[in-house]
Amino acid sequence: MWKVCNMSSLTVREALQRASSFLSEIEDGSFLAELIIRHVLGWTRTDFFMRIDERLTVEQWTEIEQLTRKRQAGIPLQYLIGEQEFYGLPFKVDASVLIPRPDTEILVEQVLKLRDPEKPSVVADIGTGSGAIAVTLATHSVWRLYAVDIAADSLRLAEENSRINDVADRITFLRGDLLTPLPEKVDILVSNPPYIPSRDIEQLDVQVRNHEPLRALDGGLDGLDFYRRLCAGISEAVKPGGLIAFEVGMGQARQVEQLLLDTGCIEQTLVVCDLAGIERVVIGTKV
Missing domain, CATH: 3.40.50.150 (Vaccinia Virus protein VP39)
Structure with missing residues (x-):
C-alpha cells in the first residue's frame, strides 16, 4: 500500500518509481506506469522526459494512483485511458x-x-x-x-x-x-x-x-x-x-x-x- 502523506511534493520521476513498483508483477510495468502518468498529465513522451522533475498536484497524483490500482487489478490500460x-x-x-x-x-x-x-x-x-x-x-x-x-x-x-x-x-x-x-x-x-x-x-x-x-x-x-x-x-x-x-x-x-x-x-x-x-x-x- 502507498502512504498517503505529502503526495503533493512528489515529482513525476518519484511518481514513476512508485507506480512502476506497484505494477512490477505485470509485463512492461514501468512503461505502463509511464503511459498512465502521461495520460493524466496530457504529455507526449518528449514532454515526459523533459519535465520529469516537475512536481505533481495532489489531484494529479490521486488520479495516477487510482488508474494504477485499476491496472494492477487486471483492467486493460486501453480501457483505463480510453x-x-x-x-x-x-x-x-x-x-x-x-x-x-x-x-x-x-x-x-x-x-x-x-x-x-x-x-x-x-x-x-x-x-x-x-x-x-x-x-x-x-x-x-x-x-x-x-x-x-x-x-x-x-x-x-x-x-x-x-x-x-x-x-x-x-x-x-x-x-x-x-x-x-x-x-x-x-x-x-x-x-x-x-x-x-x-x-x-x-x-x-x-x-x-x-x-x-x-x-x-x-x-x-x-x-x-x-x-x-x-x-x-x-x-x-x-x-x-x-x-x-x-x-x-x-x-x-x-x-x-x-x-x-x-x-x-x-x-x-x-x-x-x-x-x-x-x-x-x-x-x-x-x-
Missing part, C-alpha cells in the same frame, strides 16, 4: 469493443497491398467493433465502406472514431447480423470475427477474459462458427473478382481456407503469417 493506436491512427476504445491488436494490422496491410487504394471500390467490414479496420482502410484509400456490427454501442464508438480520423463521409454504419444488412454486393469483404473456441475462453489472460466483450471473442465450439456463416453468404455478398480477407486464430488458417474453397466460388487463396510466423490472415478471390 484509447489505442492502430496503424498509426488514434482510436477511442471502451469495454464495448475488443481492443485493436497489432496482428490485425497485417489484415489491413494485405488488403491495401492486393487492391489498388486509388481505384474506387466498395468494401464491407463485418464485425467492425471499434471501427479500426474500416477507418484505417478509408484513411488509406478512396474506397467507400460499410461497417457492420450487431451491437449498437460498438457502432456508436466506431462512428466516433470515423469522425476523429476524418473519414465519416465515406463509411456507412449498419447494425445487424454479419452480411444481412449489406444493401449491395461489395468488391472487398474483410472481417476479424470472434474466433476463440468456447472451451478456450477460460484459459485466456485474465485481462482479456474478465474485461473484453465475450461476444467479440467466442467463436463457438471450434472457433469457426462465424467463418462458416460468412462463407455461406459470399456468393451473394461479393462481386465476381472480389477479395475476401479474414483474420484467423492460431491453427485455424487451413480450415478457414478450406471453408472458402468449399463455397465453390473461390478461385485462388493466400495465407499470410504474422511477425511471429503464425498463419494469421486468409485471403480468397471470388470467381
Whole structure:
C-alpha cells in the first residue's frame, strides 16, 4: 500500500518509481506506469522526459494512483485511458469493443497491398467493433465502406472514431447480423470475427477474459462458427473478382481456407503469417 502523506511534493520521476513498483508483477510495468502518468498529465513522451522533475498536484497524483490500482487489478490500460493506436491512427476504445491488436494490422496491410487504394471500390467490414479496420482502410484509400456490427454501442464508438480520423463521409454504419444488412454486393469483404473456441475462453489472460466483450471473442465450439456463416453468404455478398480477407486464430488458417474453397466460388487463396510466423490472415478471390 502507498502512504498517503505529502503526495503533493512528489515529482513525476518519484511518481514513476512508485507506480512502476506497484505494477512490477505485470509485463512492461514501468512503461505502463509511464503511459498512465502521461495520460493524466496530457504529455507526449518528449514532454515526459523533459519535465520529469516537475512536481505533481495532489489531484494529479490521486488520479495516477487510482488508474494504477485499476491496472494492477487486471483492467486493460486501453480501457483505463480510453484509447489505442492502430496503424498509426488514434482510436477511442471502451469495454464495448475488443481492443485493436497489432496482428490485425497485417489484415489491413494485405488488403491495401492486393487492391489498388486509388481505384474506387466498395468494401464491407463485418464485425467492425471499434471501427479500426474500416477507418484505417478509408484513411488509406478512396474506397467507400460499410461497417457492420450487431451491437449498437460498438457502432456508436466506431462512428466516433470515423469522425476523429476524418473519414465519416465515406463509411456507412449498419447494425445487424454479419452480411444481412449489406444493401449491395461489395468488391472487398474483410472481417476479424470472434474466433476463440468456447472451451478456450477460460484459459485466456485474465485481462482479456474478465474485461473484453465475450461476444467479440467466442467463436463457438471450434472457433469457426462465424467463418462458416460468412462463407455461406459470399456468393451473394461479393462481386465476381472480389477479395475476401479474414483474420484467423492460431491453427485455424487451413480450415478457414478450406471453408472458402468449399463455397465453390473461390478461385485462388493466400495465407499470410504474422511477425511471429503464425498463419494469421486468409485471403480468397471470388470467381
